[in-house]
Amino acid sequence: MFSRLTLASASVAAVSVWLAWSPSTSWQEQHFSDEPFSWPDSLRYLDKAGSQGITLKTIVAGPNPAESKGVVLFVHGFPETAASWKEYILHYAAAGYHVLAPDMRNVNNSMAESGTLCFDLLSDDLLSLVTSTGHDKAIVVGHDWGAVISWVFALRFPARTQALVVMAVPHPELYRSYNVVRLPFSVTHVWYFLFWGLTGPLARWKAAKDDFAWFISFAFGSSRPKTYSKEMIKRLKEVYARTYQSDTHCPLSTWYWMGNEWLLKSVLPPSVLGPGIINSLWTDGQTPSIVPTLQLFGSDDIYVSPGMAGWSADSMYVAHPSKRTVVYDASHWLLHEKTAEILQEMDAFIQSSP
Numbered sequence: 092m093f094s095r096l097t098l099a100s101a102s103v104a105a106v107s108v109w110l111a112w113s114p115s116t117s118w119q120e121q122h123f124s125d126e127p128f129s130w131p132d133s134l135r136y137l138d139k140a141g142s143q144g145i146t147l148k149t150i151v152a153g154p155n156p157a158e159s160k161g162v163v164l165f166v167h168g169f170p171e172t173a174a175s176w177k178e179y180i181l182h183y184a185a186a187g188y189h190v191l192a193p194d195m196r197n198v199n200n201s202m203a204e205s206g207t208l209c210f211d212l213l214s215d216d217l218l219s220l221v222t223s224t225g226h227d228k229a230i231v232v233g234h235d236w237g238a239v240i241s242w243v244f245a246l247r248f249p250a251r252t253q254a255l256v257v258m259a260v261p262h263p264e265l266y267r268s269y270n271v272v273r274l275p276f277s278v279t280h281v282w283y284f285l286f287w288g289l290t291g292p293l294a295r296w297k298a299a300k301d302d303f304a305w306f307i308s309f310a311f312g313s314s315r316p317k318t319y320s321k322e323m324i325k326r327l328k329e330v331y332a333r334t335y336q337s338d339t340h341c342p343l344s345t346w347y348w349m350g351n352e353w354l355l356k357s358v359l360p361p362s363v364l365g366p367g368i369i370n371s372l373w374t375d376g377q378t379p380s381i382v383p384t385l386q387l388f389g390s391d392d393i394y395v396s397p398g399m400a401g402w403s404a405d406s407m408y409v410a411h412p413s414k415r416t417v418v419y420d421a422s423h424w425l426l427h428e429k430t431a432e433i434l435q436e437m438d439a440f441i442q443s444s445p
């Protein structure tokens with residue numbers, strides 16, 4: 092009894108110390124570059140309708156849809172914004188594609204009226220964007236959370252997906268089962284999921300504390316040196332500072348609450364979970380992708396276990412003959428660290444896919 096109590100108080104004390112602690116920020120001086128922020132005039136933010144009345148602030152570039160070679164849709168991850176795709180947008184716009192990159196629901200200026208998110212709703216947002224172009228299909232490219240939503244889009248709407256390119260996240264069912272089945276080992280890769288999604292104001296307070304000292308260290312400390320500029324980090328902090336007090340709009344809470352529902356759906360009865368979380372997948376069982384699918388991973392990803400890459404192209408997850416997985420010597424932020432290599436890989440994949 093005594094020892095159990097001691098253990099409990101020791102844990103509470105350790106968590107309290109961790110919550111109160113902020114890492115030094117001096118490493119940021121070296122780690123982030125001094126590159127000034129520059130934004131080409133050709134990349135404009137336009138208001139685009141998502142689903143259920145939301146306006147998504149969307150970067151639009153390249154020729155008009157009717158004169159273009161096709162549509163490419165870029166879906167950013169957490170805690171980034173559509174601006175993270177700058178180099179990619181410029182590349183595909185110059186190659187003759189009509190390019191769209193939305194700030195997703197609750198991110199930056201794409202504020203939703205309700206903070207409740209689910210995979211169906213977010214992939215419906217993407218469908219609205221694709222439909223607005225007048226094209227049947229789009230090449231859908233996602234990173235991190237954007238990769239999850241891109242997967243769901245391709246699984247629900249294969250006829251609207253010309254090709255799927257996903258970075259850092261495998262098929263959602265692989266991610267879910269790998270993490271849930273391998274608990275407690277996977278806790279090292281998903282503890283922040285639980286912390287951000289389940290502790291609401293506490294997680295947001297910890298994230299914003301001391302000018303986001305811990306959050307920036309946790310989120311971007313693993314990126315290769317000079318991947319991000321100080322200016323970009325400052326802009327991201329501004330975006331997060333705007334909503335960190337809001338239970339209903341801060342992406343830290345709303346996106347990760349959704350994430351918890353997703354992971355827990357396999358271990359809890361449906362009656363305790365909200366509707367709409369990847370319903371289409373759960374009712375159809377393990378729907379594989381039936382479109383050309385390119386998957387890109389970083390070998391030093393600290394958030395998504397790189398071990399998943401080995402299973403990623405299994406026919407359970409990708410049933411189209413045109414499929415490829417590449418693992419780069421990179422962190423979770425491979426889209427910035429390996430831009431030239433990835434663009435080359437994507438170009439080749441798109442050209443070789445029917």
Ligand SMILES: *[C@@H]1O[C@H](CO)[C@@H](O)[C@H](O)[C@H]1NC(C)=O
Pocket residue numbers: 136148172173174194199200326327330
């Ligand atoms: C937020 O969105 C505005 C346009 O709505 C854009 O000018 C700004 O660069 C965005 N911030 C980030 C960090 O992407």
